[in-house]
Amino acid sequence: MPGAPLRGLRIVAVEQFGAGPFGTLQLADLGAEIIRLEDPSTGGDVGRYVSPGRQGTDSLYFDSFNRGKRSLLLDLKAPAGQEVLHRLIRDADAVYANLRGDVIRDLGLTYDVLGAINPAIVCVSLTAYGRDGERHNEAGYDPLIQAEAGWAALTGDPGGRPVKSGLSLADYTGGLMAALALLAAVLDARRTGHGRDVGVNLYDVALAMHNYRATWYLTAGVPGERTADASHPSIVPFQFFATSDGHIAVACAKEKFFGALVELMDLPSVAADPRFASFEARRQNRTALVAILSEEFPRRPTADWIRLLRGRVPVAPVRSMEAALDATELAHRAMLAAYRHPTLGEVTTVGLPIKMDGFTPVYRPAPSLDGDREVVLAAAGYGAVEIDDLRNRGAFGHG
CATH class of the missing domain: 3.40.50.10540 (Crotonobetainyl-coa:carnitine coa-transferase; domain 1)
Incomplete structure (x- = not known):
């Protein structure tokens, strides 16, 4: 070799x-x-x-x-x-x-x-x-x-x-x-x-492997709790959403990604809403923001969202094992x-x-x-x- x-x-x-x-x-x-x-x-x-x-x-x-x-x-x-x-x-x-x-x-x-x-x-x-x-x-x-x-x-x-x-x-x-x-x-x-x-x-x-969640708990007493739709405990949106024909993963780990997301999804009211103006604001208002996005994503199939968002927003389709293992x-x-x-x-x-x-x-x-x-x-x-x-x-x- x-x-x-x-x-x-x-x-x-x-x-x-x-x-x-x-x-x-x-x-x-x-x-x-x-x-x-x-x-x-x-x-x-x-x-x-x-x-x-x-x-x-x-x-x-x-x-x-x-x-x-x-x-x-x-x-x-x-x-x-x-x-x-x-x-x-x-x-x-x-x-x-x-x-x-x-x-x-x-x-x-x-x-x-x-x-x-x-x-x-x-x-x-x-x-x-x-x-x-x-x-x-x-x-x-x-x-x-x-x-x-x-x-x-x-x-x-x-x-x-x-x-x-x-x-x-x-x-x-x-x-x-x-x-x-x-x-x-x-x-x-x-x-x-x-x-x-x-x-x-x-x-x-x-x-x-608990890594930062262990640090949060052992240092600051933050408990480990499940979040819906495989979402991140503090970054929002950073989770799965249902589309018209499946599911999509969205990961807005930077402020610019969230800005691009609401721009491309044509959600100017969300972009202007102070409840969603920062990482911390979105974390505190997770329920409201996720509800809005959960209404929007089912309006199109997964492939359409991928074509629209990919390149500016980190997204991926939720695929089966068989699809992921395409030879x-x-x-x-x-x-x-x-x-x-x-x-x-x-x-x-x-x-x-x-x-x-x-x-x-x-x-x-x-x-x-x-x-x-x-x-x-x-x-x-x-x-x-x-x-x-x-x-x-x-x-x-x-x-």
Whole structure:
């Protein structure tokens, strides 16, 4: 992969399902070598068995998170499996563990163990609630995090039920934060020669995503409240409106945008109304302003409003997932990833959202279960006799 910015970065990943794999997916697309260690006692990553689009131990779900990586079945509970892990660590930059905190310690995926083998190794743990503390042994999944961290209580219309995001955003942001932490620690380790433990957990990341709303509450006591139509808590208008045939998103984040909006919508009385003359005035008179705009937008279809407003007012149509994933549009944006999988056939998906001069990602299928054993072990210096011995001692499971 000429020009790949992360070429030469080697990561041993003990990851599963969505959060961890989403983080290393970005690193793999950028050229890092990701060696997945999969548990033979469970048949590998549970994501391999998620339908639709499953064929044996391969699935479109698994492929979406793991393209371009390697797979090695390895029983880390067996002494022989630990031997292989320690051999791999010698030439790795990081170990990336997406497990419960107690499991990470039990499997020896921490710096106090692995640093004795490779002092520069970075040991990243991505857990639900932390490596330590009273909840270190709890499993956590995206809906649990969104619920407990206050996201669901902020999502949806006032008076309605708590609502989870349509995407697994707690998982994805957790994985991205873990990948960022890994790169920061590896950069430091290459400078100093010393690695470290790095802890990221989904719950803390979800809390951090509250950002300015957390500042408002913790500093000024401003409570978190739902607002209608996905509106911003203070900027008005900054929300969805119904049109004659759908919905439109409007975001007047600057004074000039609001001025252009009322001009183009031919609302001179609104432009002259002191109740709407500033950010603060519009916030205090949100109900009145939104009522006026809610009467105007249904007079035209969404496409007409987009043609009228786009370029002077930040607007976007509310589209279905299918419309957003139009293949022609994705290709135009260099966001289309397509490749042939040996069992799943032609796979088309979204690609890396990072554009770098001189670099174009090369997309490859996710690995078959244990499909890279020979390559990975040979690169680690194992010969055929040693591999047979490891097999006999249960390094790769007993199946």
